Amino acid sequence: MRIRSLFERKRQQGRPALIAYLTAGDPTPEHTPRLAAALERGGVDLIELGVPFSDPIADGPVIQAASERSLAAGTTLPLVLEMAEEIRKHSEIPLLLFSYLNPVLRYGSAALARDAKKSGIDGVLLTDLSVEEAGSLAPEMRRAGLDTVFLASPTSPPRRLALVAEHSSGFVYLVSRTGVTGERESLSESIHELVASLRKITTLPLAVGFGISTPEQVAKVGALADGVVVGSAFVRLVERYASSSDLEGKLETFARSLSSAMPVRAGVPK
Amino acid sequence: MIALPDARGHFGEFGGRYVPETLMAPLEEIEQAYEQARADESFQRELKALLANYAGRPTPLFYAQRLSESLGGAKIYFKREDLLHTGAHKINNCLGQALLARRMGKRRIIAETGAGQHGVATATVCALFGLECVVYMGEEDMRRQRLNVFRMRMLGARVVGVASGSRTLKDAISEAMRDWVTNVSTTYYLLGSALGAHPYPLIVRDFHRCIGEEAREQILQSEGRLPDAVYACVGGGSNAIGIFHAFIPDSGVKLVGVEAGGKGRRLGEHAARFAGGSPGVLHGAYSYLLQDEDGQVSLTHSVSAGLDYALVGPEHAWLHQQRRAEYTSATDEEALEAARTLARLEGMIPALESAHAVAEAIKRAPKAKGELFLVNLSGRGDKDIDIYRENFPELDAQGSDYAHSFAV
Numbered sequence: 001m002r003i004r005s006l007f008e009r010k011r012q013q014g015r016p017a018l019i020a021y022l023t024a025g026d027p028t029p030e031h032t033p034r035l036a037a038a039l040e041r042g043g044v045d046l047i048e049l050g051v052p053f054s055d056p057i058a059d060g061p062v063i064q065a066a067s068e069r070s071l072a073a074g075t076t077l078p079l080v081l082e083m084a085e086e087i088r089k090h091s092e093i094p095l096l097l098f099s100y101l102n103p104v105l106r107y108g109s110a111a112l113a114r115d116a117k118k119s120g121i122d123g124v125l126l127t128d129l130s131v132e133e134a135g136s137l138a139p140e141m142r143r144a145g146l147d148t149v150f151l152a153s154p155t156s157p158p159r160r161l162a163l164v165a166e167h168s169s170g171f172v173y174l175v176s177r178t179g180v181t182g183e184r185e186s187l188s189e190s191i192h193e194l195v196a197s198l199r200k201i202t203t204l205p206l207a208v209g210f211g212i213s214t215p216e217q218v219a220k221v222g223a224l225a226d227g228v229v230v231g232s233a234f235v236r237l238v239e240r241y242a243s244s245s246d247l248e249g250k251l252e253t254f255a256r257s258l259s260s261a262m263p264v265r266a267g268v269p270k
Numbered sequence: 271m272i273a274l275p276d277a278r279g280h281f282g283e284f285g286g287r288y289v290p291e292t293l294m295a296p297l298e299e300i301e302q303a304y305e306q307a308r309a310d311e312s313f314q315r316e317l318k319a320l321l322a323n324y325a326g327r328p329t330p331l332f333y334a335q336r337l338s339e340s341l342g343g344a345k346i347y348f349k350r351e352d353l354l355h356t357g358a359h360k361i362n363n364c365l366g367q368a369l370l371a372r373r374m375g376k377r378r379i380i381a382e383t384g385a386g387q388h389g390v391a392t393a394t395v396c397a398l399f400g401l402e403c404v405v406y407m408g409e410e411d412m413r414r415q416r417l418n419v420f421r422m423r424m425l426g427a428r429v430v431g432v433a434s435g436s437r438t439l440k441d442a443i444s445e446a447m448r449d450w451v452t453n454v455s456t457t458y459y460l461l462g463s464a465l466g467a468h469p470y471p472l473i474v475r476d477f478h479r480c481i482g483e484e485a486r487e488q489i490l491q492s493e494g495r496l497p498d499a500v501y502a503c504v505g506g507g508s509n510a511i512g513i514f515h516a517f518i519p520d521s522g523v524k525l526v527g528v529e530a531g532g533k534g535r536r537l538g539e540h541a542a543r544f545a546g547g548s549p550g551v552l553h554g555a556y557s558y559l560l561q562d563e564d565g566q567v568s569l570t571h572s573v574s575a576g577l578d579y580a581l582v583g584p585e586h587a588w589l590h591q592q593r594r595a596e597y598t599s600a601t602d603e604e605a606l607e608a609a610r611t612l613a614r615l616e617g618m619i620p621a622l623e624s625a626h627a628v629a630e631a632i633k634r635a636p637k638a639k640g641e642l643f644l645v646n647l648s649g650r651g652d653k654d655i656d657i658y659r660e661n662f663p664e665l666d667a668q669g670s671d672y673a674h675s676f677a678v
Contacts, residue, residue: 106565
């Protein structure tokens with residue numbers, strides 16, 4: 001419910017949500033709750049907790065390296081749930097578990113649905129789980145009270161967009177362009193078209209991610225979407241300042257530069 | 271048995287299409303293009319002509335008399351895929367998929383390679399059809415299969431080294447998938463084994479089915495009956511599914527897949543997915559996977575780069591579950607020894623991958639008097655000479671050998 005109320009509140013304020021991705025356990029599991037708090041202070045509205053995976057096929061070099069650091073520090077899915085629990089002790093910020101499918105299968109999807117909910121997780125996005133294969137898994141998550149967020153892509157034809165919208169709850173995550181995660185200098189034009197196509201078929205909030213890393217880009221994407229996701233740019237800061245005592249300050253400052261760039265606009269039509 | 275995979279690419283619970291949304295529509299396009307090509311006589315005619323005149327099909331079936339007699343048991347026949355152009359069965363699939371890519375209007379081909387055989391076959395067909403070719407290869411594999419790296423470059427391909435993870439086949443596939451997801455509108459991913467998301471396991475199998483179809487006919491001709499057992503090595507499993515497939519309805523024919531037993535039984539020391547793995551998802555398919563208790567994909571080891579992969583092709587998982595095929599493993603040492611035996615007794619130096627199948631046949635033949643064994647000799651050993659040299663230093667001595675052997 002936290003995800004739905006966030007977007008409802010944001011809609012009333014006429015401001016899109018700022019969504020940040022962190023690879024959980026990067027550089028160590030102990031860091032993550034503190035980094036999440038710093039992001040929240042900087043104006044982040046929702047945090048995606050990335051579960052590190054050995055073979056992250058959808059990720060560019062920055063998040064690949066973060067996964068390696070996190071795995072080397074001993075991160076496991078149960079530990080990520082503990083991090084969520086720790087964050088939840090002090091905060092009501094919505095948390096989306098962002099994972100490749102295999103760690104979830106290994107944990108057991110029913111067990112994960114139950115334990116994630118208990119840990120304060122609000123929703124789940126599984127990068128390599130297509131709607132076709134979501135079978136019993138997505139309903140299982142929703143029955144446990146978790147939102148299921150699926151990806152929509154510029155390559156998705158209308159028929160697939162309808163499937164994605166049908167299986168999603170909370171919001172739909174729009175991939176801004178074909179390719180892996182990572183910062184890009186220019187934004188893809190295809191995003192306008194994708195947002196427009198999805199608006200026709202769903203009332204769910206639309207968040208746009210992949211390749212967004214600067215306040216200018218946030219402002220641009222915020223003008224048309226209900227949420228803007230920034231991932232690799234945060235992860236790069238974690239990499240760069242991992243051993244600095246000011247890592248939290250750096251994240252907070254950068255988050256603030258993004259959240260203050262978020263445009264104010266008329267309420268998003270329901 | 272019903273025809274598999276089903277419409278959504280499942281072999282029972284295995285297979286499927288587990289990829290990010292960006293790749294879903296492109297996979298659907300390949301599936302549709304393939305269905306059309308499969309039914310198109312001119313496509314089939316062109317492929318058949320290329321297989322005959324360019325690749326060298328049909329390949330012979332050879333009775334290994336000296337090997338069989340030395341073991342004193344089963345009669346062992348080899349299906350000589352090693353005699354094909356480029357040195358392995360891989361060319362069957364590459365010709366088929368390159369024709370498909372051309373039909374789809376894609377001019378840029380990417381591929382992954384482990385041992386380099388699929389990379390060489392891909393580079394070869396790209397040269398033949400005038401297509402751009404990029405091959406991803408783990409840095410560890412580039413080191414141990416240097417000759418094939420050179421061959422690919424000589425054929426006009428670019429070989430991109432992959433430095434992540436174990437720097438082997440698994441990482442090369444990940445990197446090829448990242449390239450594909452980025453350049454999907456211009457690029458065709460020519461996957462080299464019966465792996466990955468639907469429709470790849472189906473397409474790759476279909477293009478290798480000729481191996482078993484020919485072999486079945488050939489052995490009926492020479493022996494008047496079907497073999498008792500068919501042996502093939504299993505990495506992703508393309509040569510194995512290629513030779514098994516025609517025999518699946520023949521319930522009296524035992525199908526034996528041989529995985530890489532590596533150098534030990536602990537996780538990380540082998541690539542025996544059925545012995546040490548459990549079902550999971552990697553690179554688009556649900557199948558038997560070597561993974562740790564947290565669902566992270568394990569490192570694997572095999573002396574043969576082509577078998578050094580954590581997931582087995584999904585149709586093999588199905589055949590295993592149905593108990594239609596049996597899966598076992600041969601160690602590095604057994605494969606090396608089998609290669610030496612085959613070289614000495616039959617004058618054939620096998621690829622290290624194929625040597626695993628040879629090893630299993632050698633192991634079982636003595637207790638199988640009166641039986642007929644069919645072994646898929648999926649590739650030849652030219653590419654492995656450096657590894658054989660490392661492992662048989664006594665054959666690599668400086669200086670001249672004696673011209674005569676002396677009785678002691």
